[in-house]
Amino acid sequence: MIARILAVFHARNLEFVRDRGTLSWNIMFPVIVLFGLNFVFSAGERNQFKIGVLTNNPVISEIDHPFMDIRYINKIQIVDQDAGLESVRRHKLDMLVDLDGPVIHYWINEESPTGYMVEKILLQSSKDEFLKGVVQGKNIRYVEWLLPGVLGMNLMFGCLFGVGYVIVRYRKNGFLKRLKATPLQAIEFIIAQVLSRLILTMSMAIFIYIGASFILETRMEGSYFVLLLVGILGATSLISMGLLIASRVSSEELAGGLLNLMTWPMMTLSGIFFSLEGSPEWVITLSNFFPLTHTLNAARAIMIDGATITEISFELMILIVISVVFTSLGAFLFKWQPD
Amino acid sequence: MLNILEVKNLRKKYPDVIAVDGISFAVKKGICFGLLGPNGAGKTTVIEIIEGITASDGGTILYKDQPINKNFHKETGIQFQATALQEFLTVKETLKLFHKLYPHPAHLDEIIQECSLENLLSRDNRKLSGGQRQRLLVAIALINQPELLFMDEPTTGLDPQARRNFWNMVEKIKLRKTTIILTTHYMEEADYLCDEIIIMDKGKILASGEPKKLIAAHFKEVILELPENEVVNGELDIPIKYELKYGHYEIYTRDISSTLDLLKKHNISLDNLKIRSFNLEDLFLELTGSELRS
Numbered sequence: 001m002i003a004r005i006l007a008v009f010h011a012r013n014l015e016f017v018r019d020r021g022t023l024s025w026n027i028m029f030p031v032i033v034l035f036g037l038n039f040v041f042s043a044g045e046r047n048q049f050k051i052g053v054l055t056n057n058p059v060i061s062e063i064d065h066p067f068m069d070i071r072y073i074n075k076i077q078i079v080d081q082d083a084g085l086e087s088v089r090r091h092k093l094d095m096l097v098d099l100d101g102p103v104i105h106y107w108i109n110e111e112s113p114t115g116y117m118v119e120k121i122l123l124q125s126s127k128d129e130f131l132k133g134v135v136q137g138k139n140i141r142y143v144e145w146l147l148p149g150v151l152g153m154n155l156m157f158g159c160l161f162g163v164g165y166v167i168v169r170y171r172k173n174g175f176l177k178r179l180k181a182t183p184l185q186a187i188e189f190i191i192a193q194v195l196s197r198l199i200l201t202m203s204m205a206i207f208i209y210i211g212a213s214f215i216l217e218t219r220m221e222g223s224y225f226v227l228l229l230v231g232i233l234g235a236t237s238l239i240s241m242g243l244l245i246a247s248r249v250s251s252e253e254l255a256g257g258l259l260n261l262m263t264w265p266m267m268t269l270s271g272i273f274f275s276l277e278g279s280p281e282w283v284i285t286l287s288n289f290f291p292l293t294h295t296l297n298a299a300r301a302i303m304i305d306g307a308t309i310t311e312i313s314f315e316l317m318i319l320i321v322i323s324v325v326f327t328s329l330g331a332f333l334f335k336w337q338p339d
Numbered sequence: 340m341l342n343i344l345e346v347k348n349l350r351k352k353y354p355d356v357i358a359v360d361g362i363s364f365a366v367k368k369g370i371c372f373g374l375l376g377p378n379g380a381g382k383t384t385v386i387e388i389i390e391g392i393t394a395s396d397g398g399t400i401l402y403k404d405q406p407i408n409k410n411f412h413k414e415t416g417i418q419f420q421a422t423a424l425q426e427f428l429t430v431k432e433t434l435k436l437f438h439k440l441y442p443h444p445a446h447l448d449e450i451i452q453e454c455s456l457e458n459l460l461s462r463d464n465r466k467l468s469g470g471q472r473q474r475l476l477v478a479i480a481l482i483n484q485p486e487l488l489f490m491d492e493p494t495t496g497l498d499p500q501a502r503r504n505f506w507n508m509v510e511k512i513k514l515r516k517t518t519i520i521l522t523t524h525y526m527e528e529a530d531y532l533c534d535e536i537i538i539m540d541k542g543k544i545l546a547s548g549e550p551k552k553l554i555a556a557h558f559k560e561v562i563l564e565l566p567e568n569e570v571v572n573g574e575l576d577i578p579i580k581y582e583l584k585y586g587h588y589e590i591y592t593r594d595i596s597s598t599l600d601l602l603k604k605h606n607i608s609l610d611n612l613k614i615r616s617f618n619l620e621d622l623f624l625e626l627t628g629s630e631l632r633s
Contacts, residue, residue, distance in 0.1 A: 004440050008440075011428060011436045014427060014428060014432060015428060177392060178423075178424075181390055181412060181419075182437065183412050183413055183440060184440050
């Protein structure tokens with residue numbers, strides 16, 4: 001069994017590595033995206049202030065306070081005070097303010113120049129009594145936040161299309177039928193595909209990560225080992241999605257459509273390029289169904305906040321469950337040849 | 340054990356056609372067994388059912404007197420009619436891939452030599468000619484030293500040299516006492532390679548047996564082929580059976596000398612007359628008809 005898995009694994013690796021066009025694109029694409037977005041968003045990162053308003057009222061424009069009338073300050077609703085303070089700590093919000101009650105309570109980050117500016121504006125907006133709170137935390141550059149997203153995006157495309165599309169092509173052109181006439185079992189074939197794609201995508205992700213972190217001097221607060229574990233589980237869960245989609249389909253057009261149906265919601269809702277903070281609740285709920293969301297949440301927690309394996313155990317468990325369920329279903333439904 | 344494979348009352352129906360209609364046959368160990376039939380006769384379906392690639396709707400298949408079990412794929416080899424190989428791999432890497440899928444494979448060097456692949460080992464699969472590709476596919480099918488080898492229309496699309504070359508390779512495989520089940524619609528190929536045949540059409544067996552015996556059983560006459568332009572007035576008027584086919588008359592007779600005398604009496608030149616026996620193609624057309632299939 002091991003020999004058969006290794007044989008298929010080795011052949012698939014050779015096929016991928018020798019396909020120079022695909023290999024180059026898999027490396028160049030995330031590099032272009034990373035450096036391109038970094039260039040665009042690092043020059044004058046924001047053109048307006050962003051504050052969180054602590055309130056249970058979803059229509060924050062109804063809050064009656066002169067500060068709310070000041071233009072060019074983006075105000076978003078914050079329900080959870082701790083989450084809001086965390087955003088201030090991370091420089092994602094310039095200020096958190098509670099306008100309800102006789103005393104206006106606000107919090108800023110001592111290390112944030114924009115926090116200092118928006119504090120001055122708040123204090124001049126009314127003659128209320130103010131109570132200042134202070135948090136501390138280093139500024140997170142956009143590229144540091146973006147790097148896990150771009151690596152995750154590359155994993156997503158590499159895993160979903162690299163497994164799903166390839167298996168459908170094998171099925172369509174009869175290669176799977178040829179393999180079926182050997183002692184190779186479906187589960188052996190699937191394990192070989194998973195391992196091959198896992199190693200190839202992880203190798204590329206590590207290569208890109210090392211290069212990007214060296215050139216852009218991005219931070220790494222947590223453990224590289226835990227980050228690697230997140231990468232492996234994230235890639236495995238995405239590969240298992242690809243396997244499930246490819247388990248029976250024999251049309252490349254249909255497979256392409258189904259894979260796009262998976263990738264586009266993840267592209268927009270898993271927080272690859274921008275945080276979902278402030279998005280409607282249903283969007284956040286929907287995003288939690290995607291393995292990429294949990295992969296990125298865990299990776300950012302490790303890289304930016306130095307989270308330990310225990311602190312991201314919930315995300316890891318979800319990725320393990322997705323991997324096991326999707327791989328098992330994919331193996332169960334797997335067909336060697338078209339109907 | 341006389342028969343390596345027995346097929347009994349095999350059936351397969353697709354939504355729009357009955358592909359295999361209750362056929363039965365047995366294949367003796369060590370022979371080359373031909374499945375002949377026009378396109379769509381059901382030959383490939385039969386092979387794919389035996390190989391477990393396609394599910395049947397009924398019938399029994401016995402391999403070495405036993406129902407097919409998990410060892411079947413370890414002891415059989417197959418060359419499919421249309422098979423893609425993994426891209427970006429060389430011939431040698433492809434052979435190594437399949438070599439590792441079997442528990443007791445043959446030595447690769449022997450297979451490479453037998454299939455004349457020595458000079459192609461470093462060539463990309465995608466850059467092989469039709470004949471080279473078929474030799475590689477046969478090599479893959481031989482990797483597990485099969486006792487039973489399936490070849491599904493292996494020479495379709497090959498030029499005459501490549502086809503002859505392929506036949507020589509099959510001859511060598513026959514010398515190893517490997518049982519071969521060959522599907523083809525080239526009668527010359529079946530005549531050259533097969534010890535026994537069945538002729539199928541529309542999912543049924545029309546005839547079965549040794550080619551020469553089948554021909555002898557169906558045809559008692561010989562054929563005199565006379566060019567059409569040798570006949571004065573363009574019309575042959577003799578009291579024996581004949582047909583005009585593709586620019587010549589085919590005259591069927593058991594008594595050659597009296598027929599020749601008859602032709603002389605009709606002042607027909609015998610300079611370009613050819614005498615030949617019935618062959619497998621005649622039998623095939625007799626049984627399956629010569630009209631164009633839709």
